[in-house]
Amino acid sequence: MDNGNRTETIRTRIWQEEPEPDNPFAARAAYCHGYDVYGDMLGRASWVEMLYLLFRGEAPSSGEADFLEAVAVALANPGPRDAAVHAAMCGGVGGSTAASCLIAALAVGAGQLSGGREVFLAMEGWHRCGTDLDEWQRHLAVSPDDPASIWPTPGHPPGFDPHGVSTSTIVKHALARLAVLSPGPRLSWLEANRLTLEAAAGLPLTLSGVAAAAFADLGFTPEQGEMLHLLLRLPGAAAHAVEQRELGHKKFPFFALELEDDPAREAI
Amino acid sequence: MNGPELLEAHADRLKTRMGGCFLGERVVFRGRDLHNDLTEIDWIELYLVGITGRRFTRKQVLMLQAMWGYTSYPDARIWNNRVAALAGSARSTGALGMAAALAVSEAAIYGGGIYIPSIEFLMRARRELDGGAVLGDCVQKELKTRRGIAGYGRPLVSRDERIAPLMARARVLGFDDGPHVRLAHEVDAYLHAGRWRLRMNAGGLLAALAADLGLSPRDYYLFMFPVFLAGMPPCYAEATERPEGALFPLSCAHIRYEGPPKRSWPQPFPASAADGAESPFP
Numbered sequence: 001m002d003n004g005n006r007t008e009t010i011r012t013r014i015w016q017e018e019p020e021p022d023n024p025f026a027a028r029a030a031y032c033h034g035y036d037v038y039g040d041m042l043g044r045a046s047w048v049e050m051l052y053l054l055f056r057g058e059a060p061s062s063g064e065a066d067f068l069e070a071v072a073v074a075l076a077n078p079g080p081r082d083a084a085v086h087a088a089m090c091g092g093v094g095g096s097t098a099a100s101c102l103i104a105a106l107a108v109g110a111g112q113l114s115g116g117r118e119v120f121l122a123m124e125g126w127h128r129c130g131t132d133l134d135e136w137q138r139h140l141a142v143s144p145d146d147p148a149s150i151w152p153t154p155g156h157p158p159g160f161d162p163h164g165v166s167t168s169t170i171v172k173h174a175l176a177r178l179a180v181l182s183p184g185p186r187l188s189w190l191e192a193n194r195l196t197l198e199a200a201a202g203l204p205l206t207l208s209g210v211a212a213a214a215f216a217d218l219g220f221t222p223e224q225g226e227m228l229h230l231l232l233r234l235p236g237a238a239a240h241a242v243e244q245r246e247l248g249h250k251k252f253p254f255f256a257l258e259l260e261d262d263p264a265r266e267a268i
Numbered sequence: 269m270n271g272p273e274l275l276e277a278h279a280d281r282l283k284t285r286m287g288g289c290f291l292g293e294r295v296v297f298r299g300r301d302l303h304n305d306l307t308e309i310d311w312i313e314l315y316l317v318g319i320t321g322r323r324f325t326r327k328q329v330l331m332l333q334a335m336w337g338y339t340s341y342p343d344a345r346i347w348n349n350r351v352a353a354l355a356g357s358a359r360s361t362g363a364l365g366m367a368a369a370l371a372v373s374e375a376a377i378y379g380g381g382i383y384i385p386s387i388e389f390l391m392r393a394r395r396e397l398d399g400g401a402v403l404g405d406c407v408q409k410e411l412k413t414r415r416g417i418a419g420y421g422r423p424l425v426s427r428d429e430r431i432a433p434l435m436a437r438a439r440v441l442g443f444d445d446g447p448h449v450r451l452a453h454e455v456d457a458y459l460h461a462g463r464w465r466l467r468m469n470a471g472g473l474l475a476a477l478a479a480d481l482g483l484s485p486r487d488y489y490l491f492m493f494p495v496f497l498a499g500m501p502p503c504y505a506e507a508t509e510r511p512e513g514a515l516f517p518l519s520c521a522h523i524r525y526e527g528p529p530k531r532s533w534p535q536p537f538p539a540s541a542a543d544g545a546e547s548p549f550p
Contacts (some may be wrong), residue, residue, distance in 0.1 A: 009524040016525035024519035034528040041533045049535070057527070059534050069413045099364050107371070150374055150489070164535050256281040257288045261299040 079234025084109030092241030105237030122212030159209025184217025340498035356507030386419035419472025446480030
């Protein structure tokens, strides 16, 4: 397409900028959903209030902001056993660029096991079933279908741990604390009905299942929840990547190899 | 075995059939010695051996190479290429720009999101037609299920300039009359006759060629991952040669704001700022 000399525009409901009188490419003021970011919000709005505003278009109540703050703390570091953090550390230990460490964490943490896609699918479950226990039991009884998409066929009901034996204490603590703070009904309902839902899934609840309910309670769409989950888990990945870079590759596991299809062995 | 026992069984070692490196000695690549058995292999075939575990004929490799080459456009306006170019303009690294551009290529309306549904549709329809089904029923069912047919229709324009050269190359190499390629054209003709504005795009033909070459949907998906790559380095390179920030610079007037009017932030200043202190904002 040849657009000739036509001035292109980016449409947005989120952001408005006013140009400096001497430079149309420099902003003298920036407004987020109508709020003056540098003239009015800075120093008054918190990081999570800004996050909420960006996605929802309105300032959160103090209760909503406190709740999102708690969710962000719960998700900030999945720990070095988590595959996404492991991926970030693989970048750090080899001296890869900072961005590649975060890209690694995002790519691995995007999936259907503890990742953004799992949160997306779990939030679709909340949109479909709400707080109707019968509907959830029917939903969890159906095997996930093959979506003929870029995503592999889901291997377990989203929000539950395919390798879990019982609900971890961390998950129970997070659920209990967040349920008290939540402005919505889902987390309290999840806490009250956790055992029944886990029986229906045949698996224990995970932190990503709690996060999905939390994001739904805040009114986020599945797409927004997926993005927030990716974003809020990055701090731990970044910190662990930097730490492993400092420790060096000799102190990082390389693991043993058991090669089953080895031509050298067959030649013997 | 499941639960923690399953994870314990996989801990601390990589049990694999795919290969491994014995540093300082040799490398095994899917059951072959990389530096002895595969020394003269084309890179594209090595990539395919990695995906499928099997070797390909010279003609098959040339066809698959054309499938990659014909869809590499060094046009920095295209969304995925633009990412590579913006990385250059913002003075990021080439690898980060290209990696991000390839990741962005896994889109819903073009690129990666199309590969699996398009080849699955053609393979499923082929099986059903061979079993006695009618083409119209297969097409209607797909339209009803997916509200479209992957590999048919195109954003921005309807005509696809890659189809004629791809078919010409397929004719030369003997892949122009395979069962899935024939079917892809039959679907195109059916949609055209029915006045759907869904002409076959290169994605439909590429999926048909891949199916005729014996690739599974997952093989095809992995094979296609770098399909746009050759067009990206030129976009990055030229952007790095321009003044920094000079690729598609956006002035404030380029942003068309459609949100709520200006308003005051509802939260009060923190106590430390509000306790008699002057506001930091005049």
